[in-house]
Amino acid sequence: MEIQKIMDVTSVDVGEIAGRLTKTFAKRAAESDENDRFVEANYADLKNVGLISAGVPRELGGGGADVRALCKMLRVISGACGSTGLALSMHTHQVAIPAWRWHQQPTARPVVEPLLRRVADENIVLLSSGGSDWIDGSGTAERIEGGYRITAHKAFASGAPAGDLLVTGAILEEDGDHTVLHFAVPLAAPEVTVLDTWRTMGMRGTGSHDIQIDGFFVADDKIALKRKAGEWHLAFQMIATIAFPLIYSVYLGIAESAREIAIGLAGMKPVSHRRQSIAGRMDTALTAARLAHEHMIATVERDSPSAETINDVMIGRRLVEENAIRVVELSMELAGGVGFYRKSELERKFRDIQAARYHPLQKEVQAEYAGAMALGQPIERIF
Template identity: 75%
Template sequence: MGQTADIVRQSEKFIETANEVAKVFAERASANDESDRFIEDNYAELKSRGLVSAGVPSQLGGGGASIRDLCEVLKIIGGACGSTGLALSMHTHQVAIPAWRWHHQEAARGVVEPLLRRIADENIVLLSSGGSDWIGGSGTAEKVDGGYKITARKVFSSGAPAGDLMMTGAITEEDGERTVLHFGVPMGAPEVTVLDTWRTLGMRSTGSHDVQIDGLFIADDNIPMRRKAGEWHPAFQMIATIAFPLIYSVYLGVAQSARDIALDIARKKPESHRTQSIAGRMENALTAARLAHEHMLAATDRNAPSAETINDTMIGRRLVEENAIRVVELAMELAGGASFYRKNELERRFRDIQAARYHPLQKESQAEYAGAMALGQSVDTIF
């Protein structure tokens, strides 16, 4: 009973902290968005309030937050500032994956523990290059004495200006086979450059710039995983099952905040069947998005990553995307002309929510994967 009470108090603490910082982030969001300014001040707040290390097991000095706790934090922050939520989600899932391995894979503890302790002790920020890499991989790894020289350009590197270590990979061709090597890239290395490329429709303050890597040496000992390029690997079963509920919490937060803004505007109008119908359809879509996200979390809760959990996760991801976008569209319809004014902040949510379309698995690949699973056919080359 005492342990359960401690877990509840811990969850409440994370939610309280998220609500507090969200108020600050909301005040900065419009100005950052309008100037394409990176959310540097918000990162300082995330570090000082323990949210950068929240996902590290408490035994290693972190906050010990569960994936559900982290999803709630990201949803709250995403509702206040989509850019901060999305950038934080990219760090958070890179923490949650080794944390999950520390809890559930005894053999992996010695591999992941040093990284987790660094996050807790030094407040380092991890970057993901998933948008560049995914199953196919990108960049080249040239074999040299003792390791590899890496040349690559990684896109969609959210949080790049604040990053300390990019979790990425590159492709080597040895013995006629293309192999993806996985490793961490120190962002302070002279061979690594953040390029100022992020000028976008939405999520403008994430700092998701391209990162150029020119001849960075990675020692053989610093390559923890190798896999065949272009095929699903068991590691991706774990990555997808853990990462996407976290990332899509942000879009759920964006949709929910758009709904709240629209209702506040609509309540000031005369009652009508039309506005009630639009509001009702918006509520239906938000509920569908919430249920789809819970479907994703249920797959994570099984603690048994597999082809089946990827399927459940990606079906949920697709349904969150579609319904979250629909919520924001209906919110703008409900608010009417007022939604067109920047000061009401619906148009920023409308732009930010569009990014939900672009994470893997995108529409056709997700449908193919679900169809192959239903038919009992191979999913190894679907990405």
């Protein structure tokens, strides 16, 4: 199926545009999953209809979608193909964060505008190395004349086969201090290699391969941020607040689609009190996940990233995780044995939803962070 190009994404709701892609994405999902194949064709369609630049401000040539609209977009796509949704969420949050700065921090506009214009004008795809970096950082930066030589191995770079820029960092050690330097690395650089490593239980089509960086030079004026390793920084308050509602839209979308499949399969059998109970518990868990996700979005819309917003977002993240996983488990129960067959699609969604467990803040860390906030204790090193 050829996807019709949307010439002006700003005139159409991005969730509606995403909806036009779902049948095509759903048809491709099984083959991608079975063959550990990156969802390359879906990325071509996302570019064609303007969803790669959906979060870029309209004034800079993008779709102008806010976080709420982008969450809807990701939910819709993820219901059809979880791998496409998760990979796209990693690009989307890397756009949404500088877009938020463009709107909320006028002094940051000269810094973030060139990147946002490139996303809009060139359809470039941004990769995140957050899966192997997070607060501690990873890799090494060696100071040399005019800048730094970077050596690093980055894991979980979702969308790697389609990536143009890796937004990442490395640790500079000087006089016993460890400083994380943040910068972008072009995937086309000869010092950068995408390693074919992504063989997993679920989310098999995300192309979340490892990336090796061997001696890449970053000039002093290309360092976007310097921060102390191993503790929360103001920039990461912003990143955590904005990124995770987008990422967890994916898991909500998977749970919603699993519920619809299960209801359809259950309708082919006689109704029993037991099936009614399972369906009721499934819908209760889904409502809990939706309410928790709405709480995450509302936190972003306060436009005030802080230690408190991290707490609110991560409480929501934990609740979405637990309830979305429960929805899919109950969907399998409601469907019965037919749900065990690949053709039902439920078993793929069951595998894909497990990835919700592994993003920061994982449950024990989240509980410690929330408890420290409640008791007035330091949270700087809880991550």
